[in-house]
Amino acid sequence: MKASVEELETLLELQTKVFAQRSVVLKAKELSSSPAIEEARAQLAEITGSLSAQRSRVEDVERDIKRLESDVELVEKRLQKDLERMNQSSNPKDIAGIEHEIASLNNRKSNLEDTELELMEQRDVAIAELDSLQEQRKSAEDALENTKSNITAELEGLRAENTALVASIEDLRAKLPSELVELFDKKIQRGAAVGRLTGSSCSACNMNLNSTAMAEISRVPADELATCSECSAMLVRA
Numbered sequence: 001m002k003a004s005v006e007e008l009e010t011l012l013e014l015q016t017k018v019f020a021q022r023s024v025v026l027k028a029k030e031l032s033s034s035p036a037i038e039e040a041r042a043q044l045a046e047i048t049g050s051l052s053a054q055r056s057r058v059e060d061v062e063r064d065i066k067r068l069e070s071d072v073e074l075v076e077k078r079l080q081k082d083l084e085r086m087n088q089s090s091n092p093k094d095i096a097g098i099e100h101e102i103a104s105l106n107n108r109k110s111n112l113e114d115t116e117l118e119l120m121e122q123r124d125v126a127i128a129e130l131d132s133l134q135e136q137r138k139s140a141e142d143a144l145e146n147t148k149s150n151i152t153a154e155l156e157g158l159r160a161e162n163t164a165l166v167a168s169i170e171d172l173r174a175k176l177p178s179e180l181v182e183l184f185d186k187k188i189q190r191g192a193a194v195g196r197l198t199g200s201s202c203s204a205c206n207m208n209l210n211s212t213a214m215a216e217i218s219r220v221p222a223d224e225l226a227t228c229s230e231c232s233a234m235l236v237r238a
């Protein structure tokens with residue numbers, strides 16, 4: 001088959017572009033199924049879960065505080081009533097009874113207030129934790145958005161690269177005789193289709209050809225196609 005050095009050089013360039021395009025397609029495929037987005041999504045879901053658990057913890061404590069406050073109110077009302085009864089009574093026995101009740105009510109009130117203070121501290125800690133989780137969720141949302149837009153931008157870049165490569169592949173193919181292109185297409189499916197022969201070394205398979213193979217190649221006229229005896233790539237001899 002006839003093949004000029006110029007055509008073979010064009011085939012070599014075509015091969016470089018074909019390999020480059022393959023790797024662009026592969027990179028795009030890897031990016032599209034990127035685990036980074038799934039990771040960012042899982043992170044966000046986890047924080048959202050913790051956040052709603054923490055929110056109900058805060059609500060529970062607040063409910064307990066309200067219950068205690070109304071208990072304190074009841075005790076205060078009874079204290080008020082006892083004081084009125086004591087003021088109206090002149091019977092020492094009754095007064096002693098009321099005083100006893102007032103003492104135990106005061107005791108109860110002070111216990112309730114101590115518990116309320118403890119719960120308020122718990123609520124403050126729980127609210128601080130809730131605030132921190134809210135910040136964490138904001139960061140996780142931002143991280144997910146960033147990951148998504150980075151991937152989108154990278155994919156756009158790859159798409160542009162692919163379009164340019166496809167166009168120059170088409171240009172190069174159009175410059176070549178169809179039978180050379182057909183042979184090229186057949187060979188490139190198995191590996192490198194073209195190699196440069198430098199000394200006795202073939203750049204397609206990186207093998208050094210023996211003297212018999214070299215002698216055979218040198219017998220092929222300069223405008224005819226010579227192939228590598230090791231990998232059967234078309235050889236650019238220059």
Ligand SMILES: [Zn+2]
Pocket residue numbers: 195202203204205206207228229230231232233
């Ligand atoms: Zn070879």
